[in-house]
Amino acid sequence: MYGADSARFYEAQHTARGKDYRAEAEVVAEHVLRLRPGASSVLDVACGTGGHLDPFGELIGHVEGVDLSEPMLAIARHKHPGVALHLGDMRDFRLGRVFDVVTCLFASIGYVRSAAELDRTLACLARHTAEGGVVAVEPWWFPQTYLDRWVSADTVKWEDTTVARVAHTVRDGDASRMEVHYLEATPEGGVRHLTEVHRAMLFTRERYEEGFRRAGLEPRYVPEVLSGRGLFLGVRPGR
Structure with missing residues (x-):
């Protein structure tokens, strides 16, 4: 997944097309901060080449990233030399600390291979979320919104x-x-x-929400934002 060539093409495509990482981060931060006022740390899971890192740092605070692709992280490290970036699989990584906000954007969650792996991934995100913190996930398309061919x-x-x-x-x-x-x-x-x-x-909205609940998160769904796929927010009960 995302070797050296793919990572370069990914960066070229989104840089040249003007993907607005700042606007996307603002949408996520707006909804997250309503649920966790005063949040001051973010872990961006499946961070790719790091387009959301600087905006999240400005909007929320301390930021770190995780990605499965070393070539993607190499680009992110070059662009963000002061940010801690970790090589890890979103289904089961362990950083040994928690964050106020954990994000997984750009439909990266769709790369899990089954409903069981969806549950593992959401549980992993929840493990890295502080009590009262928020997990924010941008889904891939639902079966009824996906356009075939x-x-x-x-x-x-x-x-x-x-x-x-x-x-x-x-x-x-x-x-x-x-x-x-x-x-x-x-x-x-x-x-x-x-x-x-x-x-x-292609998971249904209901299956995503079930996965959030299994991970001990209280889910809610914001429709139509980001790329039109919406945004899931899950609050970890606590303070």
């Missing part, structure tokens, strides 16, 4: 690299399967073709 395409220029990306997503049982093709062109290397496949689970 979706095609997307774009071309971006980033530094000395041009990347063309074409993706096709189809229903695959209880998940979606996205096949992505890249054409990368550089002055020195010419043109390369790379392909990757992303499979994301």
Whole structure:
């Protein structure tokens, strides 16, 4: 998942297209701070190349990140040299401390492979959340909102690299399967073709909420925010 080439393409695509990490962080912070006024620490799980780290640091306070991909973390470390970034699997990592807010954004939760793994992941996020703290999760699409056979395409220029990306997503049982093709062109290397496949689970809203409750979190759902998929918030009971 997200090797060196994928990490570079990920950063190029979202940087060149102007993904508004700040606006997304503001939405999350607004809802989180209503539930946990005075929150001062954030753990961003599946942080990728770290686009949300600086905004969360400014909006909430101390911030750290976790990701399964070392190449993604390498980019994040270069961009955020003062931030603690940890290599770890969102299903079962152990940092030995808790945070006021734990986030998992950009539908990364969809990469779990089953409902059991969803429960493991939410339990892991809850373990790293302080009493009275909040877990914020951006889901992948629900079965009824997912659009089958979706095609997307774009071309971006980033530094000395041009990347063309074409993706096709189809229903695959209880998940979606996205096949992505890249054409990368550089002055020195010419043109390369790379392909990757992303499979994301299509859980219902009710199954997400069940998973939050199993993790000991009190769930609520904010519809339509972020990329239109909404945002789940789970409060860990306590002070």
